[in-house]
Amino acid sequence: MSAPRGSRRRPARRPRMRRHRTRRRADMPLLGGARPPIAALLALLLAVAGLTALVLGDRDGGAADAAVLASQQHVAEDGALALRASLDESITDLERAAAQFGGAAAAEPDVVLDRLGRIYNKWRGTAVVDPDGGTLLAARGENIPLATVLKGRDVLGPRLVRLPSGETRMLVVTALRAGDRTRLLVASGSLNVPGISAGEDRSLLVVDSAGTVLASDGPSVARTAWAKKARRTAAADSAKTPEPGGHPGAGGHLVGQGRDGARFAVGYAAAGRAPGETSAAGTLGLSVITAVEITEDPSAVRTQTFGLAAAGILLVLALVVGWVLLRTVQRPLLRLYLESRRLARGDLDRPVPSFPGREAARTGAALESLRRQLLGGRPTRAGRARGGFGTRGTVAVCAVLLLAWAAPLLFLVNRAGTTVSVPQQLVEDQRRRTDTAADRVRKALNEGWADVASAAQAVAGHQQDDAGAVLEKTLREHSRYRSVYVVGKDGTVLARAGATPRHPEGRAPHPDSVVQLNTSGKEPAVAAYAAVPGDSGRAVVGEYDPQFLVSMVTRPGLGHVWLVDKGRRIVAADRAHGFRAFAPLPGRHLQDLALTTSGAGAKSSGTAVLHRSGGTPDIAAAAAFTGGGAVKDLGWQVVSSQPASWLDLPEYTAQRRTMLAGLLGVTAAVACLGWLHIVVVQPLRSLAARAEALAAGDRRTVLFPQHHDEVGAVVRNLELIRQELVRQRQERNR
Structure with a gap:
């Protein structure tokens, strides 16, 4: 049907969408999505x-000294630790000896000093003093300034005394109590840095809390400006609280400027004590300073371009x-x-x-x-x-x-490679520190034998049934032993304290010495034998705890450290890397180095080499036990290996910074x-x-x-x- 005339045809309506109530939510957010x-x-x-661009800038020549400076600090820390341990051992030994001489009846002063001298030979002078009138009852060795001993109310304990000759002595005073009578046992010892060889190129100083030089070794540097600065710094830092887990005392390093442009790397460390640690020598405020001239020209690593x-x-x-x-x-x-x-x-x-x-x-x-x-x-x-x-x-x-x-x-980029430049001073320091570690272990084993000999003296004065109490006391006072026992001449264990004895059954005791009891097994067995005086055949045996040996060779900044026996089998290693008992040294070059060091004509202060074969060069060093004592027949040595990549060298610093940029x-x-x-x-x-x-x-x-x-x-x-x-x-x- 057609539309009526006069009407217009409406255009088609476009679909109109209904407005939704949530239209506002359809707006796009300002944050979120692809933009952030x-x-x-x-x-x-x-x-x-x-x-x-910032971290890969050119490093100046001083960057090459960082590893040498850190090494000097470690050398000073080793010296401070050895000094404190030696003084603490001397103090403890004198106190224990005085306790053994106490009893119902007072021993004669001459007898006390004679028996003390037969066991310990570390003191320069010993004396027994009557505290009431200051009368000297007996004396051995050098003269002791008694006026200093009796000065003040608290006379017991260690103190530092300066002699008229200018030398410094540490006096240890302990009480000899017998019945209702009390006397004073006094011993004087030298202050030195045991275990570190100074030589012609290294200077060593021992200073007190006021910065006064108490002992020195090597070239004289005490009057130089940088040495005075190091003494003031070491004296100020000796009062600081050490960081947990590190060296038990404050430490640091600095660069000293000498005449004619000479530069010295100086390290210092306090012979203090860690929080919660007991150390009588740690309260004396002593510090060790070491200095060595930097003879090599530092080279800068160019990475700016x-x-x-x-x-x-x-x-x-x-x-x-x-x-x-x-x-x-x-x-x-x-x-x-x-x-x-x-x-x-x-x-x-x-x-x-x-x-x-x-x-x-x-x-x-x-x-x-x-x-x-x-x-x-x-x-x-x-x-x-x-x-x-x-x-x-x-x-x-x-x-x-x-x-x-x-x-x-x-x-790929900025790899250090095997041709990295390692200063010769680092090789020399590795040798010295390894020699210090060997000397430290040797002295600790000898001190352990002296403690066992002291226990043997006490066992000789008691009945057979009372020997167990002496052994229990010895084990309680010395953490270095796993067990202490008495062995008869037929090898029978007569009394014991601690773990099961590992002395071979049916075998007579060894002569007075430190002996390695096994060369295979899961755990090394090392014992100190001391004959009981006046009783032929009996001996007191103290077996060392393997963890004690581990603690002796654990030192920061020395790398991998191993204690090996005469057959170059591993007896102990540092805590950080662990070890398998009696395994060979890892690496042919370490085995050859240990063989060279233990052979005839080897250097008494150890040997060190820079080994470059393989991916990363490393500094290897070995030092055998030297000197006498109860360990003279052991034939042990300490071997260490420090990878060059662990050192603060410019090439490795540039490599690490390059890797950091790539990682970021x-x-x-x-x-x-x-x-x-x-x-x-x-x-x-x-x-x-x-x-x-x-x-x-x-x-x-x-x-x-x-x-x-x-x-x-x-x-x-x-x-x-x-x-x-x-x-x-x-x-x-x-």
């Missing part, structure tokens, strides 16, 4: 570039990666949001343009299909991929570019690009699939955003479009 990871990546890469070039390349890569991510990830995502919002608001006049990138192109094609459906078209299934490079591939390419910059820094670059790239992949790439791929399903006619699946970001905003707009399509279908059905 891209911005963080650019900021971190710029920071890494600046740090690379390389650092600037690496920083410039990273800066260019950061700009390129940022531009690529903005053009291929962030900008298409923003355009998708704008187009989806336009369609959700009912603006259907313009078609949806094409997008670069596979996921953005798929989503854009789906939006165009949805626009046609909103205009009355039918659902159509869009074809896959419409070409283009995916966002996952784009992020992977950016990661490859950044890793290509960081990987050479981590694994890898961290920034992996963290930010991984963040971008999680919050943008994966949700964008899911968005493309959901948009295509909606364009293909899926009206039942509710589209719910997972995050409040760009992708979430597009999903919300798609949900509004789905609701409008459902409403249109319902109107058509009605």
Whole structure:
């Protein structure tokens, strides 16, 4: 039927979308999505570039002295530890000897000093004094200033005394109590640095808390300006509380300037005590100073040009990666949001343009299909991929570019190699410190034998049934033993305290000495034998705890340390690396060095070599037990190995800093690009699939955003479009 005349035909009405109540939520957030990871990546890469240019700058010549300075501090710490241990042992030995001579009846003073001299020969002079009138009852050795001994109320304990000759002595005063009578047992000892050889090139000083030089060895440097500064610094630092787990006392190093431009590496350490540690010598305020002239010219490592070039390349890569991510990830995502919002608001006049990138192109094609459906078209299934490079591939390419910059820094560039320059002074210090460690173990074993000999004296004065009490007391007072026992002449254990004895059953006791009882097994067995006086055949045996030997060879800054026996089998090793008992030394060069050191004609102060075969050079040293005493037949030695990479050398410093720059670059790239992949790439791929399903006619699946970001905003707009399509279908059905 035709329309009435005069009437106008109305144009077709464009579908108008109903405004949804949640339209405000469809606005894109200012934060979240692609912007934070891209911005963080650019900021971190710029920071890494600046740090690379900064840390890889040229190192001046002073950097070459860092390892030598640290080595001098370790030498001083070894000397301070040896000094404190020697003084503490002397104090403890005198107190224990005085306790043994106490009883119901007072022993004659001459008898006391004679028996004391037969066991211990460490004191320069000993005396027994009557405290009431100050009368000297007996004396041995050098004269002791009795006026100093009786001065003050608290006369017991150690003190430092300066003799008229200028020498310094440590006086130890303890009480001899017998019945109701009390006398004073006094001993004087020298102050020196045991275990460190000074030689012609090294100076050693022992100073008190006021900086006064008490003892010295080597070339005289006490009057130089830098030595006075070191004394003041050491005296000031001696009152500081040591750090837990480190040297039991403050320590440090400095560079001294001498005449004619000579430079000296100075190390100092206080012979103090750690918190909670008992040490009588640690309260004397003593410090050890060591100084050696730096004869080698330090060389600077030139890395400024390389650092600037690496920083410039990273800066260019950061700009390129940022531009690529903005053009291929962030900008298409923003355009998708704008187009989806336009369609959700009912603006259907313009078609949806094409997008670069596979996921953005798929989503854009789906939006165009949805626009046609909103205009009355039918659902159509869009074809896959419409070409283009995916966002996952784009992020992977950016990661490859950044890793290509960081990987050479981590694994290839600025490698120190085997030709690294190691100062000869470090080799010499390794030898000295190894010799100090050997001397320390030797003295500790000899002191242990002296304690066992003192226990044998006490056992001789008691009945057979009372020997167990003496052994229990000895074991309680000495932590170096695992067991103490009495062995008869037929090898029978008559009394014991502690762990099970490992003396061979049926074998007579060894002569007075320190003996290695086994050469195989899980645990080394080392014992000190001391015959009981006046009783032929019986002997007191003190078996050393293996952990005591481990503690003797554990020193910071010395590297791997092993205590080996006459057959060059490992008896103990430092705590940091562990050991398998009686295993051979790891490395042919260490075995050859130990063989050379223990052979005839070997140096008494040890041997050290710089071993360069293999990947990293290392400084190896060995020192055999020298001197007499109960350990003279053991034939043990200490072997150490310090990898050069552990030292603060310029080449290794440059290598570590280069690796740090590469590691920071890898961290920034992996963290930010991984963040971008999680919050943008994966949700964008899911968005493309959901948009295509909606364009293909899926009206039942509710589209719910997972995050409040760009992708979430597009999903919300798609949900509004789905609701409008459902409403249109319902109107058509009605």
